[in-house]
Amino acid sequence: MKSHNKSIEHYFSTIGEKADEIGLSKEKIKKDFLQKLFYQLGRVPAVTTSNDLYTALALTVRDRVLRQFVRSTEEFSKKNSRGIAYFSAEYLPGPHLGNNLLNLEIVDETREALKELDLELDEIIEQEVEPGLGNGGLGRLASCYMDSLATLGIPAIGYGIRYEFGIFKQEIKEGWQSEATDKWLHYGNPWEVIRPEVSYVVKFGGRTIHSTNENNKYAVEWEPESEVVGTAYDTPVLGYQSNGIIMRLWKAEATESFDFSVYNMGDYYKAVEKKVRSENITKVLYPNDENLSGKELRLRQQYFFVSCSLQDMIRLNFVQGRKLEEFHEKFAIQLNDTHPSIAVAELMRLLVDEHEMEWKQAWKITRNTFAYTNHTLLPEALEKWSVSLMGRLLPRHLEIIYEINSRFLHELREKGLSGEQIARMSLIDEHGEPSVRMAHLATVGSFRVNGVSQLHSRLLKTQVLNDFAEIWPDKFTNVTNGVAHRRFLAVSNPGLSRLITEKIGNGWLTDLTTLKRLEKFADDEIFQKQWMEVKLENKKLLSQLLEERAGVKIDPTMLFDVQVKRIHEYKRQHLMLLHILDLYLKIKDGKGENIAPSAFIFAGKAAPGYFMAKLIIRLVTAVADLVNNDKDVNKILKVAFLPNFSVKQAQRVYPAADLSEQISMAGKEASGTGNMKFALNGALTIGTLDGANVEIREEVGEENFFLFGQTTEEVQETRRLGYRPSKYYEEQEDLERVLDFLVSGELGNGDHELFRPLYNNLLQQDPYQLLKDFKSYCERKHEIHQIWKDQKEWTRRSILNVSRVGKFSSDRSILEYCQNIWNVEPVKLRD
Ligand SMILES: *Cc1c(COP(=O)(O)O)cnc(C)c1O
Numbered sequence: 001m002k003s004h005n006k007s008i009e010h011y012f013s014t015i016g017e018k019a020d021e022i023g024l025s026k027e028k029i030k031k032d033f034l035q036k037l038f039y040q041l042g043r044v045p046a047v048t049t050s051n052d053l054y055t056a057l058a059l060t061v062r063d064r065v066l067r068q069f070v071r072s073t074e075e076f077s078k079k080n081s082r083g084i085a086y087f088s089a090e091y092l093p094g095p096h097l098g099n100n101l102l103n104l105e106i107v108d109e110t111r112e113a114l115k116e117l118d119l120e121l122d123e124i125i126e127q128e129v130e131p132g133l134g135n136g137g138l139g140r141l142a143s144c145y146m147d148s149l150a151t152l153g154i155p156a157i158g159y160g161i162r163y164e165f166g167i168f169k170q171e172i173k174e175g176w177q178s179e180a181t182d183k184w185l186h187y188g189n190p191w192e193v194i195r196p197e198v199s200y201v202v203k204f205g206g207r208t209i210h211s212t213n214e215n216n217k218y219a220v221e222w223e224p225e226s227e228v229v230g231t232a233y234d235t236p237v238l239g240y241q242s243n244g245i246i247m248r249l250w251k252a253e254a255t256e257s258f259d260f261s262v263y264n265m266g267d268y269y270k271a272v273e274k275k276v277r278s279e280n281i282t283k284v285l286y287p288n289d290e291n292l293s294g295k296e297l298r299l300r301q302q303y304f305f306v307s308c309s310l311q312d313m314i315r316l317n318f319v320q321g322r323k324l325e326e327f328h329e330k331f332a333i334q335l336n337d338t339h340p341s342i343a344v345a346e347l348m349r350l351l352v353d354e355h356e357m358e359w360k361q362a363w364k365i366t367r368n369t370f371a372y373t374n375h376t377l378l379p380e381a382l383e384k385w386s387v388s389l390m391g392r393l394l395p396r397h398l399e400i401i402y403e404i405n406s407r408f409l410h411e412l413r414e415k416g417l418s419g420e421q422i423a424r425m426s427l428i429d430e431h432g433e434p435s436v437r438m439a440h441l442a443t444v445g446s447f448r449v450n451g452v453s454q455l456h457s458r459l460l461k462t463q464v465l466n467d468f469a470e471i472w473p474d475k476f477t478n479v480t481n482g483v484a485h486r487r488f489l490a491v492s493n494p495g496l497s498r499l500i501t502e503k504i505g506n507g508w509l510t511d512l513t514t515l516k517r518l519e520k521f522a523d524d525e526i527f528q529k530q531w532m533e534v535k536l537e538n539k540k541l542l543s544q545l546l547e548e549r550a551g552v553k554i555d556p557t558m559l560f561d562v563q564v565k566r567i568h569e570y571k572r573q574h575l576m577l578l579h580i581l582d583l584y585l586k587i588k589d590g591k592g593e594n595i596a597p598s599a600f601i602f603a604g605k606a607a608p609g610y611f612m613a614k615l616i617i618r619l620v621t622a623v624a625d626l627v628n629n630d631k632d633v634n635k636i637l638k639v640a641f642l643p644n645f646s647v648k649q650a651q652r653v654y655p656a657a658d659l660s661e662q663i664s665m666a667g668k669e670a671s672g673t674g675n676m677k678f679a680l681n682g683a684l685t686i687g688t689l690d691g692a693n694v695e696i697r698e699e700v701g702e703e704n705f706f707l708f709g710q711t712t713e714e715v716q717e718t719r720r721l722g723y724r725p726s727k728y729y730e731e732q733e734d735l736e737r738v739l740d741f742l743v744s745g746e747l748g749n750g751d752h753e754l755f756r757p758l759y760n761n762l763l764q765q766d767p768y769q770l771l772k773d774f775k776s777y778c779e780r781k782h783e784i785h786q787i788w789k790d791q792k793e794w795t796r797r798s799i800l801n802v803s804r805v806g807k808f809s810s811d812r813s814i815l816e817y818c819q820n821i822w823n824v825e826p827v828k829l830r831d
Contacts, residue, residue: 008070022067024106030113032060045117051187053119054097054127057110058190061100062236066193068104069236069244075827076155077320082329082824084149084156084817085313087343088142088336089302090134090285091160091247093235094647096191098125098491099147103238129184130648132166133249135289136566136605137673138375140647141452142336144673144810146247147484150239151510152814152826159309161301162192162233162249165284170605170644172550175621175748179287179608191235192249198232200311201255202304208396220353222396227255228278230308240486240509250308252281288607289566290381299342299385299393306343310350324355328368332822335446337375338383338438344370344445345397348404353396359403371821372442372449373479375670377456377464378570383438384429390436401427401436408444415471425467443468443475448821452481452671453692455712459667477820480692481671482810485512488677492651495534496681500802503527513806522799531795535658535682542656545642545649546601552628552640554599559788562683563661564603564645564653567613570668573602574616574758575770576661577623579778580639581738584626587633596785599638603645603653615758617641622747622754650674654681658794659784662687663777665768667712669693676808682798686780688773692808700804704797708780709773718772725766728774735774739763 023032036056037043043052076083101107111121134140142158149156168179205225213219230250238244254275281304286293313331314324322330335341344366351362376382391398405427412422423430427440443449443465451457457478461469469476490497490509500508504517521527539556546552563576580600586592602620606613624639642649660678662669662685669691679685679696686706687693697705710718729736739759741747748754762770788794806812818824 007074008067022064024064024104024109026109026113026116029060029106029110030116032063033057033113033117036060050123050127054124055188055190057114057124058097058128061097061104061110062191064104064106065100065236065238065244068238069246072150072153072244075153079155079827080320081155081827082822083316083331084154084822084824085309085331085333086142086145086149086156086158086336087306087309087333087340088139088158088160089305089339090139090336091131091142091146091158091249092134092136092139092647093131093143093146093237093247094140094487094651095125095128095130096235097128099487100238102486102491103151103240105241128648129187130646131184131189132182132646133160133163133285135167135285135287137671138289138337141481141673141810144482144484144487145814146237146245147239147487148482148810148814150237150243150245151241151486152239152811152818153243154245154814154818154824154826156245158237158245158247159305159312160247160249161282161285161305162251163282163285164251167285167605167646168287168608172617172621172641172643175618175625177606177608177614177617192233193236195232195234198248198312199229199253200308201227201229202252202307203227204300204303204393206395208399217356219356220396220399222349222353226274226278228281228304229253229255230304232308232312248309248312250282250305252279252304254278287605288609289605290376290378290568290570291607291610292381292383294385296389296393299389302339303342303346303394303397306340307346309340310343310346314350314355324351324357325361325365327351328365331369332824333370334817334821335370335372335442337373338442341372341383341438341442341445342394342397344441345394345400345404348400349396352400363404363407366445368447370442370446372446374439374442374449374451374456374460374465377459377670378668382464384435385438387428387434387436398436401441404441404444412471417471421467439465440468447475448477449475450477450479450821452479453695454478454480455667455689455694456670456691459712479813479816479820480695480807481673481676482808482813483673483676483680485680485809485811488651488654489680493534493538493655493681495537496531496655496802499530499534508806510811511806512809512811515803515806518799518803522796522803525792528792528795528799531682531799532791535656535798538656539658542601542652545652546640549644550624550640550642552624552638554638554640555597558597558599558638559658559785560601560656561598561659561661562601562653562657562678563663564601564642564650565672565674567604567606567616568610569612569616570768571664572768572770573604574619574762575663575773575777576600576602577616577619578735578738578770578774579781580623580627580637581741582734582778583637584623584630584633585737585741587636588630592636594782594785595636596788597636598785599640601640601642601653601657603642603649605645612758612761615755618748619742619755619758626747650677654678654683657681657683658788658798659683660685660687662690662693663709663773664688664690665770665773666690666710666715668768676805679801679805680808682802684784684794684797684801686777686784695807696805699807700801704800704804706780706784708776710769715769718769723766723769723772725769725771726763728771729763732775734778735771 036059146158166182171178203224206223209221233249235247236244347366351357429435451460507514543554543556620641627637627639654677660683662675666688671691688709689711742755742759745752
């Protein structure tokens with residue numbers, strides 16, 4: 001391709017247009033929409049399907065997004081600032097259309113344009129199928145960060161995997177979770193742009209050949225067993241008021257498909273088989289959250305996307321006329337957990353083997369390029385790959401990891417560390433089957449390591465990575481997570497957004513801390529009334545959804561008590577269920593007078609192989625059946641499980657919640673972001689001192705956060721002293737009654753054994769100490785119900801909560817990454 005230095009302005013001027021006139025008027029939107037419909041989709045309004053309308057509008061908006069993106073790229077390259085590559089195996093962007101309309105500030109214009117065609121914008125927005133390319137919080141965080149990177153004008157690119165099937169679709173069948181394939185590409189994806197020319201070969205398996213070449217230089221060649229090609233699919237991500245960056249996802253394809261011996265039937269089928277095997281790499285997302293699959297295909301996925309991304313960056317480095325020696329000055333790479341951490345070895349391989357750089361220099365570049373975000377302290381989620389698998393799939397990388405390790409351990413011996421400590425820090429775990437500790441590889445190969453909340457970062461330093469923090473105290477830092485408040489307030493809660501903007505202006509869209517100005521209206525009775533009306537309206541909408549999807553009718557004036565997140569024992573959905581059963585039994589005894597009418601709403605997916613999590617879902621549906629069908633109870637309590645939790649669903653749930661359940665056992669939830677989204681939408685929180693709850697409580701004030709349960713230190717002390725859960729069963733009558741009820745046959749259609757595994761687990765091990773925290777949880781709930789009865793007081797607290805959550809915007813998180821980790825400054829772009 002010939003390269004030109006002409007700007008986008010130049011090209012538009014040749015057709016008599018201006019580049020910054022990107023057609024944001026109602027007339028232009030309408031015209032383009034019709035053109036897309038006629039000429040791109042070949043439809044006329046009389047025969048269009050809802051999906052045609054959606055696609056035509058999406059393409060209309062995408063043109064405008066792309067125009068902004070191209071302009072931003074020009075600006076970025078002029079400034080020549082350090083670029084950020086965000087490496088993440090998961091993204092959970094949510095629906096694009098509504099968010100892009102907000103960012104282009106054309107919501108009203110588009111609504112009007114469509115109205116003139118007798119079309120309803122909200123109905124069209126509803127058609128979008130979201131890309132479920134992530135499991136939960138981690139993938140959603142990556143997408144919140146894309147939003148903030150774009151808004152703040154930071155030259156960045158998000159690299160990842162274009163899974164053909166995203167996170168499974170959850171259905172509830174006879175009370176159980178069942179999984180269906182997520183065919184999100186079925187109707188096409190109008191947001192992505194294929195870049196066939198941006199593709200790279202990725203090798204797998206085979207052997208390495210070590211030799212000394214003619215110049216007496218030691219060289220290693222990797223002779224792979226197979227190769228695949230990765231092709232780039234770009235999705236532009238627009239920031240608010242129009243800066244754009246891209247999310248570049250790789251799709252795997254076979255290197256050569258049918259160009260040999262098609263006459264020989266045997267070879268033909270072999271060739272097809274090979275093609276299918278190659279393309280399998282990006283077929284499906286592993287649905288395990290906070291857990292390992294340990295499967296070879298997963299390691300293939302990780303290496304595949306990392307290798308494509310690094311090759312792409314090296315190409316960009318050369319395109320920009322830079323030397324490879326300057327790579328780390330040109331780029332910083334943020335590793336979103338250890339999933340992409342094989343990148344440390346891959347960059348070394350590319351520099352040393354393919355670009356013939358000296359090891360020492362390559363290592364200096366590598367260590368100044370990567371920064372690593374740790375996302376979990378759960379032992380079962382700390383990634384490890386067996387040495388034998390790694391050697392088979394990535395023989396050269398295993399050698400490089402051994403070399404890094406040997407130099408690292410040598411360094412440690414020189415520092416005089418004990419043999420025991422050195423063994424603990426080794427990249428190779430020698431206990432049982434030898435394996436590579438990916439968190440150690442990421443830590444050693446990075447210039448900065450961060451946790452995702454103050455508490456989590458402290459535990460990381462003092463426990464999981466303590467040995468490393470002792471030798472490199474300055475390497476460790478914290479960046480508390482944040483959320484894209486434009487999506488989770490402006491787009492998903494238009495009622496509250498309007499009310500807030502009426503009071504304090506719309507500065508909060510770009511600076512969430514201005515919400516502080518709401519504080520002085522917390523006691524304003526008229527404002528309180530408007531606030532309650534907005535919440536009620538949102539609750540009505542959620543009630544409709546729950547009736548459609550869960551078959552449960554809920555009175556929107558009830559207290560909406562909500563826990564939505566992945567189902568995991570550490571998150572303790574079952575603690576909430578034990579409490580609901582306690583209330584149920586009290587009402588049956590005629591002792592329900594102090595209970596505020598409550599709707600308990602659950603949603604979340606369980607990993608398909610996680611028996612206990614699936615049993616917890618079954619318990620939700622069993623409790624729902626019991627409670628909703630009992631005439632003595634169902635005026636006071638309702639229980640609903642909303643199937644298939646996704647970003648789209650999340651956007652309807654958070655705005656409707658009164659109470660946010662953040663009840664993980666302390667020390668287990670690294671940060672949480674659901675907690676922030678709830679608080680931002682005016683829910684009060686009941687929670688433990690875990691993850692970012694600690695900081696939310698600090699911000700909103702102790703009196704506005706319902707705290708219960710043990711602290712992390714108390715949890716560890718309880719365990720150290722030999723926790724005996726049955727003690728609490730024996731001592732607390734209410735708890736005994738609730739637990740026995742699980743196996744009484746009154747739940748799950750008379751089956752006594754259905755919930756026995758849960759019962760036994762709680763009474764015998766109770767690894768997440770529910771029984772110990774049960775009492776304080778119930779006491780707090782009781783208090784909450786009394787405050788709820790005073791709606792003015794509740795609303796006052798709700799307003800105070802919102803006014804004080806300004807810290808939890810992902811804009812703030814990204815600015816901290818810029819200052820404390822990447823050393824880049826936001827590039828100010830013109831409007
Ligand atoms: C925010 C979010 C999560 C994370 O929720 P937590 O409560 O922090 O676990 C998971 N899934 C979706 C769809 C989300 O929007």
